[in-house]
Each structure stands twice: as structure tokens, then as C-alpha cells.
Amino acid sequence: MAAETGTPTTLTLKSNDDELFSVAESAAILSVTIRNMVEDGCAGGVIPLDNVDGKTLASVITYMNGISAIPADEEKKKSYRDKFLSDKDFETLADMVLAANYLNMSCLMDAVSAKIAQVMEKKSVGWVRRKFGIENDYTPEEEAAVKEEHKWTFEGVETDDDN
Amino acid sequence: MELGLISTDLPEEIIEEILCNLPVKSLLRFKSVSKQWRSLFSSKSFIKRHLKKSTTYLSHNRLFILNRVDDFINRSRRSCSLSSLLENSTATISDRHPTDHIYDRISEDADADANYFHRYYCPYYRYPEMMTSTTIGDDGNPNNDGFGILGSCNGLTLVTIGMRDLFMWNPTTRQAKKIVPPESHCFTDGFKNIRRRSFLYGLGYVESTDEYKIVCIFFSYMNHRPTEIYSSRTGSWKKIQNFDNEFTFNGNKEFINGKFVNGKFHWLIKHNNGGKWDIVALDLSEEKYEIVGRPPNFPDRYLSFTSYHEVNSRVTDVWVMTKYGETGSWIRAWTLYSEMARGITCMLWLRLTTAENGDSIILVSYGPDAVVYNGFGVLHKSRVDMIDSSTPKYNVEIDANIYVESLVTFHRFSNL
Numbered sequence: 001m002a003a004e005t006g007t008p009t010t011l012t013l014k015s016n017d018d019e020l021f022s023v024a025e026s027a028a029i030l031s032v033t034i035r036n037m038v039e040d041g042c043a044g045g046v047i048p049l050d051n052v053d054g055k056t057l058a059s060v061i062t063y064m065n066g067i068s069a070i071p072a073d074e075e076k077k078k079s080y081r082d083k084f085l086s087d088k089d090f091e092t093l094a095d096m097v098l099a100a101n102y103l104n105m106s107c108l109m110d111a112v113s114a115k116i117a118q119v120m121e122k123k124s125v126g127w128v129r130r131k132f133g134i135e136n137d138y139t140p141e142e143e144a145a146v147k148e149e150h151k152w153t154f155e156g157v158e159t160d161d162d163n
Numbered sequence: 164m165e166l167g168l169i170s171t172d173l174p175e176e177i178i179e180e181i182l183c184n185l186p187v188k189s190l191l192r193f194k195s196v197s198k199q200w201r202s203l204f205s206s207k208s209f210i211k212r213h214l215k216k217s218t219t220y221l222s223h224n225r226l227f228i229l230n231r232v233d234d235f236i237n238r239s240r241r242s243c244s245l246s247s248l249l250e251n252s253t254a255t256i257s258d259r260h261p262t263d264h265i266y267d268r269i270s271e272d273a274d275a276d277a278n279y280f281h282r283y284y285c286p287y288y289r290y291p292e293m294m295t296s297t298t299i300g301d302d303g304n305p306n307n308d309g310f311g312i313l314g315s316c317n318g319l320t321l322v323t324i325g326m327r328d329l330f331m332w333n334p335t336t337r338q339a340k341k342i343v344p345p346e347s348h349c350f351t352d353g354f355k356n357i358r359r360r361s362f363l364y365g366l367g368y369v370e371s372t373d374e375y376k377i378v379c380i381f382f383s384y385m386n387h388r389p390t391e392i393y394s395s396r397t398g399s400w401k402k403i404q405n406f407d408n409e410f411t412f413n414g415n416k417e418f419i420n421g422k423f424v425n426g427k428f429h430w431l432i433k434h435n436n437g438g439k440w441d442i443v444a445l446d447l448s449e450e451k452y453e454i455v456g457r458p459p460n461f462p463d464r465y466l467s468f469t470s471y472h473e474v475n476s477r478v479t480d481v482w483v484m485t486k487y488g489e490t491g492s493w494i495r496a497w498t499l500y501s502e503m504a505r506g507i508t509c510m511l512w513l514r515l516t517t518a519e520n521g522d523s524i525i526l527v528s529y530g531p532d533a534v535v536y537n538g539f540g541v542l543h544k545s546r547v548d549m550i551d552s553s554t555p556k557y558n559v560e561i562d563a564n565i566y567v568e569s570l571v572t573f574h575r576f577s578n579l
Binding site: 056098109116117118120121122125128129130134135138144149151153154 | 172173177178180182183184185186187188191193195196197198199201261262337344459460
């Protein structure tokens with residue numbers, strides 16, 4: 001491995017839409033999925049990542065490089081993650097959380113999950129149904145009753161901005 | 164659980180992972196999203212998972228403050244998130260925390276004696292429209308109905324009203340459940356001058372059996388101190404060994420809240436013979452008392468690693484046992500210098516599990532202000548101005564509690 005030989009090793013990752021990315025092994029092994037491949041000696045050629053598209057993979061690699069450049073300082077890492085995720089919209093975050101899950105990157109997974117929750121926090125029930133593709137299976141009467149039961153939780157809900 | 168209705172790419176376990184990060188208020192609102200989400204948010208496993216996550220968010224932990232001297236329903240009871248408290252050097256706790264739903268439960272017990280309540284409680288609980296009216300208390304006449312906080316665990320709070328009734332209350336979901344008090348508590352019904360200090364209550368959780376337990380120690384003018392434990396599993400009280408009457412509790416007024424750590428309640432006590440100080444613990448699972456090692460040279464007026472009420476003391480040390488069960492691990496975390504001779508009326512202690520440096524928060528109140536201290540080494544101080552007080556400032560006494568926002572229900576809640 002890189003640390004033993006002193007030469008930085010570069011890995012080539014391939015997205016499911018056939019884009020190729022070069023990334024330092026030391027950054028890429030933040031992904032347990034990739035680390036396992038490296039340790040099993042499967043990382044010689046190109047590493048195919050069948051569940052991640054190029055746009056998302058590019059973003060994940062930016063994150064890998066960014067976070068691994070930060071020394072062991074949890075506070076700095078946290079503020080990097082916050083900044084990295086700050087301008088992402090719901091769809092991008094959903095792609096990222098899937099990628100983080102597939103790549104087994106718990107720190108990114110936790111951060112993106114928390115970010116999505118933060119985006120959702122003040123949203124309406126309708127917004128959540130649309131974004132998550134959930135069909136309303138309540139009858140109008142049932143829904144009214146559930147809403148009535150937790151009436152106070154509908155205070156301070158944002159106006160939907162997704163049309 | 165069926166996945167059928169979720170059509171996006173996000174699998175159910177990832178959606179659950181995301182939802183665990185939401186505050187309770189959002190989750191309760193999103194019960195309306197679908198039947199599946201509603202049942203998910205009521206499932207024990209999700210509630211546990213969410214609780215674990217919530218404790219790591221400062222914004223999901225709240226400080227509840229009650230102005231005891233000037234206590235009006237929904238007026239002097241306030242709460243704010245710990246994040247808002249710590250981000251500002253001066254915070255005003257302005258959010259009124261509703262409690263009227265607890266009062267709705269007062270008469271739910273079939274044995275309730277309406278006349279008794281009429282005499283002992285503030286009359287307003289029967290007239291909800293008056294409770295929310297801003298005219299209450301404008302005559303400057305304090306109307307204290309004896310609302311008190313007895314303990315808190317996993318987002319549940321044990322409260323009393325009028326020194327007679329007990330309620331399990333989730334201040335976040337606004338659910339309340341009346342608990343019939345133990346026998347020893349009922350015994351004092353006839354004594355009008357009974358003081359609150361006669362009882363010591365605590366609320367804890369036993370992980371291995373997944374049950375909540377309430378402890379009640381009666382320690383007034385009797386030679387023995389009966390101890391009773393209520394279990395959420397049985398829904399009833401049972402007597403265990405008496406609290407050793409060779410000990411005196413270290414506390415000088417009101418309730419002395421035990422600190423619940425490692426499945427055990429802990430109280431600072433004094434031996435009657437010789438005045439030696441110690442910490443007595445009650446194991447909630449074994450339901451037995453034991454002595455836990457105290458710090459060496461533990462001066463008598465100082466705090467244990469738990470909470471402590473101290474009056475007329477200008478200096479208070481805060482001791483922390485950093486490694487549970489190891490006497491040698493005690494450290495003196497803080498020394499607090501009270502600026503007012505009146506002293507500290509309330510002290511809370513919270514260990515924040517998330518903070519890397521083992522950050523802790525302590526809240527003390529002296530006189531009109533509540534002061535929050537945060538962190539080992541670095542002392543962060545926030546002043547919390549109690550507003551809306553019609554009593555003279557020096558007369559303010561607060562009761563406070565820190566709780567985590569959770570979906571936890573007391574298991575015998577009938578409406579869930």
C-alpha cells in the first residue's frame with residue numbers, strides 16, 4: 001500500500017455512465033467498499049462503481065479529497081462537511097445518500113442524512129410526499145383526524161417552494 | 164413492513180436513517196404523510212433509534228424552566244433548546260411551554276375526588292379558556308398550584324401537581340399519563356402542612372427489561388423511610404427495602420433529585436453518626452441500595468457528581484466522577500462563585516455525550532438569573548433572563564429540567 005512504499009497510489013473509479021475518475025488511494029479508502037476491494041487486491045485496474053453516476057461520483061470524490069486533507073480535527077471536519085453540503089438541493093442529496101450507502105462511507109452517510117432532515121424539517125406533508133414519491137393512502141377523513149390530533153405541529157410550516 | 168408505496172430510489176432503511184434526524188415536531192406532522200410513516204413513528208425500534216440520535220443534537224435537547232414563586236399555567240413555564248441557549252451570551256427564554264394537556268388528565272382517574280381537586284388545585288384547570296387568557300395573574304396574585312418537576316429520563320418527565328398527583332409527561336409529544344401515587348404518598352393526604360421534601364422521587368429506565376421505573380422514598384418525621392418502586396410493566400407500586408435511616412439526605416429544601424447514571428439513582432447523603440458524607444445508590448434493576456465511592460476530602464457543602472441544591476453558600480465545587488465506579492476518577496470540574504449571598508436555588512447537570520471533550524452543561528440559578536456553564540476548562544456563561552415575573556426579582560426561584568426531545572411513550576399509555 002501507499003503508506004508502505006512511500007509512493008502515492010492512484011485508483012481509477014468508473015461510474016455507471018462510464019466516466020473515469022482518478023483519486024488518491026488514501027482518500028478513496030474512506031469508502032469501506034473501495035477499501036475492501038483494495039485489500040482484496042481487486043483494485044489493479046479500473047474499479048467499477050455500478051450504483052453511482054458520474055455527477056454524483058465527482059461530488060463524492062471532491063468530498064473524499066477535501067475531508068482527507070483535514071488532519072484529525074473533528075470540529076474542522078464537521079465544518080467542512082457542513083460547507084460541502086450547504087448548497088446541495090434535495091435531489092442531489094438523495095443521490096449522495098445512496099452513493100454514500102453503496103460506498104459504505106458512514107461519515108458522509110450521517111452528514112447527508114442529517115442534511116436531508118434539516119431540509120425537510122419545516123416542510124409540508126405534501127412536499128414530503130412529492131419528494132419521497134409517497135402516495136397518500138389515507139382517506140380524507142382519516143387524514144383530517146391525524147392532522148387534528150397533532151394540530152400544533154403544523155405551526156411554522158414553510159410554504160412549498162418546489163411547485 | 165411494506166415498501167410498496169415508496170417509489171423513489173431511496174430504500175426504506177435509508178429513509179429511516181434520515182427520519183431519525185428530525186425533531187419530534189416534524190415527525191408528528193409527518194404522521195400525516197402515510198399510514199406506513201405513522202406506524203413507523205410509533206414503533207419501538209424507531210423510537211429507540213430516534214432517541215439515540217436526538218441526544219446527540221443540542222437543538223433536540225431542551226431546557227424547561229419553571230418560575231416556582233410566580234407560577235401560572237402556560238405562562239411561567241418556558242423552554243428553549245440548548246443550542247439557542249449556548250449560542251447566545253444572553254438568552255431570553257421566551258417560548259411558553261404548554262402544560263394544559265397535563266391538567267386535562269387530572270380527572271382521568273375514576274377514583275378522583277372532584278371536591279378534593281376543587282379545593283387543592285388552581286381553579287383554572289376546569290376552565291381552559293381562562294388558562295390561555297392573558298388576564299390571569301394580572302391582578303398580581305400569584306397562583307401557585309404546586310407544579311413540580313420530579314425527574315426526567317429519555318424525554319419523559321415526572322411531574323407533580325398539587326403535591327398529590329403524579330404524571331408521566333412527554334413535554335415534546337404533549338402526552339401525559341396520570342400515575343396513582345404510592346401508598347406512602349397517599350398516607351399524607353390528611354396533613355395539610357406536609358412539605359414537599361417529605362418525598363424523594365426519581366424516574367429511570369432499565370435497559371435489560373425495557374421498563375421505566377419511578378422511585379419514591381418517603382422520609383419525613385418517621386423513623387423508617389419506606390421506598391416504593393413503580394414499574395411501567397406492572398403498572399403498580401411495590402415496596403422494597405427501606406432507605407437506611409442512619410443516613411440524612413444532603414439537601415435543604417424541596418425535592419432532592421437523584422442523578423440517574425448507569426442504571427442507578429445516586430444521592431449525596433450524610434451519616435447521622437459523625438457526619439461523614441457518602442453517595443448512596445439505588446440499583447433500579449436489582450432494586451437494592453448500595454454505597455458508591457465518594458471523592459477523597461469531599462467537603463460537606465460541596466456537590467457530588469450529581470445535582471445539588473445549596474443555599475447561602477458563596478462557593479460551590481462541582482465534582483465529577485469521570486469513570487463510573489472508580490473512586491480515584493473523581494475530578495473537580497468547576498468551582499462556582501456565587502455572586503449573591505442568596506445562593507443557588509437550582510442546579511442541573513448534563514453530560515453531553517457527543518462533544519469530543521466531554522462537554523457538560525450546568526445550570527444554576529441565583530436570584531433573578533439562570534446561568535449556564537459549559538465545558539471543562541473553558542467556562543461559558545449565559546445569562547438567562549426570566550421575564551414576565553410579577554414578583555420582585557429577588558424572589559424568583561426556578562425549577563429546571565433538561566430533557567431530550569423524544570417520541571418515547573410511557574408503555575402503559577392507553578392512547579397509543
